[in-house]
Amino acid sequence: MTPTIPSDAELVKLMSAGDDCAFATLYRRHQGFVYRFALLMSGSSNIAEEVTQEVFLILIRRPHGFDPARGPLLAYLYGVTRNHVLTFLKRERPYVPLVNESENGISPAPFTAEDDPFGNCTRNEIIKLVRQAVLTLPLRYREVVVLCDFHEMSYAEAAVVLDCAIGTINSRLHRGHALLLKKLRAAGAVDSATPDSQVMRCFA
Amino acid sequence: MNCDEFELIVLALARNQLMDARVHDRRLAHADSCARCAGRLASERFLAAGTAAVVAQIAAEAAPVRVEAALLAAFHEHVRATAARTAMPGPIKVNNWSFWRPAAVAALLLIVISTMAVFWSSSNSLNQGNEELTGLYVPVDLPVPGVAAIEDRVESAYPLANSDQQDRRQQRVSRRKSNQAEVVSAFYPLMEGEDLDSSEIAQVVRVELPASALGVAGVSLGADISTVPVKADVALGYDGLARAVRFVR
Numbered sequence: 001m002t003p004t005i006p007s008d009a010e011l012v013k014l015m016s017a018g019d020d021c022a023f024a025t026l027y028r029r030h031q032g033f034v035y036r037f038a039l040l041m042s043g044s045s046n047i048a049e050e051v052t053q054e055v056f057l058i059l060i061r062r063p064h065g066f067d068p069a070r071g072p073l074l075a076y077l078y079g080v081t082r083n084h085v086l087t088f089l090k091r092e093r094p095y096v097p098l099v100n101e102s103e104n105g106i107s108p109a110p111f112t113a114e115d116d117p118f119g120n121c122t123r124n125e126i127i128k129l130v131r132q133a134v135l136t137l138p139l140r141y142r143e144v145v146v147l148c149d150f151h152e153m154s155y156a157e158a159a160v161v162l163d164c165a166i167g168t169i170n171s172r173l174h175r176g177h178a179l180l181l182k183k184l185r186a187a188g189a190v191d192s193a194t195p196d197s198q199v200m201r202c203f204a
Numbered sequence: 205m206n207c208d209e210f211e212l213i214v215l216a217l218a219r220n221q222l223m224d225a226r227v228h229d230r231r232l233a234h235a236d237s238c239a240r241c242a243g244r245l246a247s248e249r250f251l252a253a254g255t256a257a258v259v260a261q262i263a264a265e266a267a268p269v270r271v272e273a274a275l276l277a278a279f280h281e282h283v284r285a286t287a288a289r290t291a292m293p294g295p296i297k298v299n300n301w302s303f304w305r306p307a308a309v310a311a312l313l314l315i316v317i318s319t320m321a322v323f324w325s326s327s328n329s330l331n332q333g334n335e336e337l338t339g340l341y342v343p344v345d346l347p348v349p350g351v352a353a354i355e356d357r358v359e360s361a362y363p364l365a366n367s368d369q370q371d372r373r374q375q376r377v378s379r380r381k382s383n384q385a386e387v388v389s390a391f392y393p394l395m396e397g398e399d400l401d402s403s404e405i406a407q408v409v410r411v412e413l414p415a416s417a418l419g420v421a422g423v424s425l426g427a428d429i430s431t432v433p434v435k436a437d438v439a440l441g442y443d444g445l446a447r448a449v450r451f452v453r
Contacts, residue, residue, distance in 0.1 A: 018283040020276060027272060035267045040258075045265075052267040056275050060282050127261050130254035149255040173215075181247050184254070 008073035016063045027056055030074055033151065034081050040146045041085045043135040047092070051084045071160045078151075078161040082143055089139070126189055133183040141176035148173050210234050210241045218248035391439055391448035406442045410435065410452070418451075 006014070006025070014022035034055050038048035058065065058080055066076045134142060134150075147158040148169070155169045162169070213231055216223055235242045416430035435452035 015279075018286070020279055020283070023279050024272070024276065027275060031272070032266045036262055036265055039262065039265060049267055049271060053271050053275060057278055060275070060279050123257060126254050127257045130251075130258050134258075149252075150259055177215075177248065177251060180251060184251075189250075189254075 009068040012059075012063050012066055012068075012073065015060075023060065026059070026073070030077055031056070033074060034077050037078060037081050037146060037151060038085050040131070040134060040150055041082070041139075041142060042089060043131070047085070047088050051081055051088060054084050055080045071157075075157060075160045078147065079163070082161065086139065129184060129187050129189045130180075133180050133187070136183060137176055137179055141172050141179060144169055144172040145176040145180065206234075207238060207241055210238070211244070214241070214245055214248050217245060218252045386435075387453045388437065389451040391437075391450045393448050394446050404442055405439045405447060406444075407440045409438045409440060411438055412436075 011022040011026045031052055035048050035052045038051040039045060042048060055077055066073055134145060144158060147153045147161060155166045158169045159166045210231055217231055235245050412433045412435050415432050415434045437450045437452060438446045439448040441447045
């Protein structure tokens with residue numbers, strides 16, 4: 001007979017009643033997702049750590065903020081995380097020289113590799129370039145790319161987290177990908193001969 | 205199949221998501237025949253590979269252990285605080301109108317009822333007092349008409365300045381009402397040549413004294429009753445000296 005794994009909703013109820021084991025289980029189950037989402041959104045492990053702490057403090061203080069009828073606990077935690085990350089980024093903006101967030105995607109990024117224009121990068125370089133390119137995306141595209149690409153959420157799940165329509169997620173994801181490719185192409189990580197989505201289409 | 209249809213599925217193709225095999229083959233066939241869509245698919249595949257590499261790199265990253273320790277401490281503190289709040293009533297939320305509304309209504313009702321009660325009792329007692337006063341000073345046994353005038357002056361020597369005086373007066377009145385059966389004599393001046401009508405009488409004091417003391421007023425009684433207590437009302441002037449006396453039976 002295998003022991004049943006309690007659901008998130010059950011653990012939240014137990015936690016509300018003062019069960020610290022339930023809280024510890026919830027924390028260990030979800031803290032990685034929360035931390036990595038904050039890390040990819042902010043690019044700072046310090047911010048990710050602070051945000052993770054804040055998110056679970058909110059769960060401790062206001063467990064009734066989570067409504068199982070509206071979606072899973074992880075979606076709720078992602079939503080709280082997103083709000084806190086945006087707050088942190090706004091607060092830090094005057095002090096941190098953020099990279100260009102222009103929508104044309106052509107930024108004077110420090111990762112431009114002029115001597116390797118055809119994307120002959122190593123795996124670690126590509127990882128670094130992709131992470132930096134994500135951080136240069138405008139926030140509305142960045143959050144969709146992080147949720148759908150890096151956290152493998154469906155459009156519907158991302159729409160719940162970001163509280164917007166599925167079509168909005170779809171269009172933002174495509175726009176975010178286009179911006180990412182431009183940045184990576186500018187950095188030499190992608191073959192510049194690869195066409196982007198704006199050039200001619202065939203209607204065969 | 206055209207580029208727009210290909211665009212709808214290019215992300216799924218790049219991520220190698222499960223799909224109908226025939227649709228999959230048709231899309232790939234379109235990419236083979238269309239350079240733009242082939243490039244588009246290659247770009248998305250590159251991006252998918254890049255994100256997968258990033259995901260693999262940060263898969264093991266998590267919040268430091270100290271965060272969990274701090275959160276568990278905060279959780280225990282919160283549980284203690286919650287238990288304390290449930291044990292003791294919390295502070296009144298002064299901004300909560302739902303709390304104040306019934307209290308305000310109750311206070312208003314209390315004020316209205318109190319005001320009505322005060323008006324009712326004061327008007328009632330004044331009427332009753334006036335009736336009693338007029339009834340009291342109907343001369344029962346007052347051989348000298350001037351004595352009644354003195355008594356009136358004595359009773360009204362202090363105006364009804366406040367409710368305490370009014371209460372005391374009402375007590376006196378009610379006491380006298382209970383003694384309506386008693387008979388009083390006229391006031392006799394204690395000083396020779398004293399004009400009681402023109403004298404200022406401040407207070408009348410009911411005293412009980414031995415009959416032998418009546419000799420001061422020039423009343424001589426037999427020795428057999430000299431020790432019998434006699435009730436008398438002594439009229440005092442503003443200087444505190446007795447001006448007149450009357451006897452009560």
